[in-house]
Amino acid sequence: MSFVTALALAIAALVVAPVIAHRLRRKRAEPHPFAAARLVPATRPKARRRARLEDRTLFALRALSILALALLGASPLVRCTRLSMSRSGASLAIAIVLDDSMSMRAPSPDGRPRFAKAREGAQQIVASLHEGDAVAIVLAGAPARVALAATTDLGAARTALDQLEPSDRATDLDGAIATGGTLVGALPQVDRRVVVLSDLADGRPDGPPIGEGSAVPVWVAMPELAAPVDDCALLGADRAGVHVRVRFACSGVGAATGREVRVKSGDEVLGAAPLAPTLRGEVLVPAKPGPDGAEVFAELTGKDAVASDDRALVLIESGPSSIGFVADRGELSAATGGASVLEQALGALGLEMTARSLPQVPDQVEDLAAFAALVVDDPPGLTPEQRRAVTTFAERGGVVLLTLGARAASAPLGATVDPFVTRPFTWSREAPAGADVAAAAPVLGESALSLAEFSPRGRARIADEDAAEMDGVVRWSDGALLFGRRTRGRGELWLSTMPLSLDLSDLTLRPGFLALLDAFAAAARERAVPRRGEVGAPWKLAGAREVSWEGPGGKGEPARGPDGLTAAPSLVGVYKLRVDGASELRVAAPVAREVDTRPRAVAPAASALSHGGARATVDISWVVALVLLGLVACELVVRSLTARPAEEV
Amino acid sequence: MAGRITAEDGRVRVREALDWGSLGPLRLRSRAAAEGTYAGAHRSARKGAGIEFGGHREYVPGDDLRWLDRHSLLRHDRLLVRQFETETDRAVRLVVDATKxxxxxxxxxxxxxxxxxxxxAAALARVAISSGDPVGLTFIGGRHDARGAPVAGGRESLERILDELEGQRAEGDAFADARLLEQSLAHVARTSRRGSMIVLFSDLLDLPDRSVDAVAALGARGRVLCVVQVLDRDEVEFPFDESVRLKSLEGDVVVETDAEARVHYLARLAELEHAWRSALVARGARFVSLDTSSDPGRGVRRVVEAMR
Structure with a gap:
């Protein structure tokens, strides 16, 4: 510190001068003789109070002016450090990769959330850009998203940064860096860079170093954000009888030590169990049932770096989706016994879908809520209630396969199979030997060959108009419809003119049927969204016309894409959806790998100051000078406003 | 008005302050009968050798037979004596509050x-003396060596009154020392005859409690009392617009106040005036309120009119 600087700072000591001046001014006024003073009521010394306020304002202004003067004089000493880009002289094109994943909610060493610090760093970088520089903003929360396409409008970049909020998503650093490189790669600026503002914790601590192999130079601008923290997250909680099965993940063994899971309904603790000291595990919490209709949550005790993932809604059923089937088990069972061919077929496909037998088609759609798909084999017609339930089930996203056989053809009057077939159909004991293999090959692949001959002992014949409404999946060798599908609401209706009974054919034993069943299950999976999904994974609401939801972040609207409406939850928690008037409850759960807060390594080139940028010191003298000027102006205004009129003599 | 009435040294410039010629037509009159010693211009309470008929009364031995009404004797066979109004002088007592x-x-x-x-007061004295009425002067408070002036008529008496008025200074605290008021009022009450006119000048602001009764008592015994409240324009309007500390001149009262007190102050001042006015009028006295920004000549006329 030079002598001049010290002298300038010594000027700050003069701040006591206004204090002394104001104390001198605060002397009480001399009494004014007034004969009728006895009649004058004493009032609160409002004027004196006002004067004191005015005095304080003036005092503050004057004291600040002196301090600003001292700072201005010592400005070579006083500088502030801001994040900025180093530049060679040419204009820059940068893509800012801002990590908005859940791990960025963890506090940084100074106590502020990492995301807030990263966003502040991005704002400083944008502030250091010049006219002609281009900037793009990419969010690294999975999936990587473009928050702002490359633009030279720096004001738009500032606005976009101001509007960004942290999320509970997983991290997709590689995708974000690649996206950022793509955004700036084609820009005319010669100097292009990708600036990464992240804690580098994407669940792949052993992955390749950040910036390695990137076509566009990468700069990890705030390495101080990358530090492991202790965090545990509840991935899911399911009621299983008298227990609640809670799945969890922790960043380290130490993070789980001493903590327990409590199952609570409101403030009432229904059960508790200690957390196993493992990175990932499952806790079986014995818990009594909660009050009817009340939501039950599993909560972690203790505190960790991220609080939003310490709580999970307990779901009654959230396992793999099921396929319900209504069929004569005797007809679907092989003579050797065992499970029905349908169950065996689903097991052979390795689907995470189980088959559950239903005695009959339910009358109410609520009874179908647990199913993603329904198979109805040769029913003796459907009652109006059953038809309504099936139709509604399909319109809400269910997939229904109906096979037509002799029973369906001889259904009593009024028991139709509408909406699959609206016109009369018949059962014929005459049938071709098999399917049209060539036509089925695009759908079934090589397994279509197995349907060339499956020894049918009859088939249903439907009206041409009904057949025309279906998209043919597999046709008989004579061209008639064997398997068809069509969309109904958000779901699909599948129709087969051949029953599944082993007594009528060996269709269900053919590999081609497995392929058909796989396509049917895939259609069901596409539409059936499990009640719990990973945060950030979009919910496809194909076929839905009107969707709204309310989640932890408030109300939201879906995005409209080529496959229909989609909704991507960005925060962990419970979402109440309203799809075409029907209410649904869904849960967005944290991603297990996001709990791993160990940072990725950084390539040496990505942390080089010369390559990626530098921390610049910014002279704030002009700011202090402006402040000083403003203070002087304020003092003049205050003095003119508070000036008293000259006293009469 | 003839300019400022207080000299630079604080002396009262009575002689220079008034246009004495304008006071010529004024006369102090009152409907109340006077009880003077000498002949004058006021109706006397006594009957005697006058010109204007004043009624009859029964003859008593010793009455002058010249006034025996013979017509009454012949018609009613009764001895009645004819009476005539007489006129006498009326003493004017000027009481000036000279407290601080x-x-x-x-x-x-x-x-x-x-x-x-x-x-x-000087103007009233001039008016009274020019009418042949004697005038006396009494101070409430004031300088220790100021004695006032006894009731007397004539040019010499007027000069003495003027000298006393010009030499007076505001001193004394009537609020703290109630004897100042009591002594002055007792002196006036003791020496004022029936029918005397008493004119009291005071601001009435710092007088002790119950002063109103003591002052009103001066109006008893047929005396004509006129209380002139003299206020400064500041006291009438309360011109303070900002915070101010006010100190009374009598009694150690200091109040810190501001313009918001104006309404309350004026209300209290009106209450004070009302209390004095109602008490005095109830006893047949007069009450006049004047402020010092007005022309003293106008003040004189107000007092003269009030006395009638």
């Missing part, structure tokens, strides 16, 4: 309340 509060002078006033009162 009367020394207040606002920025817009031509002089202090004491100076203004002295001018009006």
């Amino acid at each position: 509060s009367m020394g207040y002078r606002g920025k817009r006033a031509p002089g202090s309340k004491l100076a203004w009162s002295a001018v009006v």
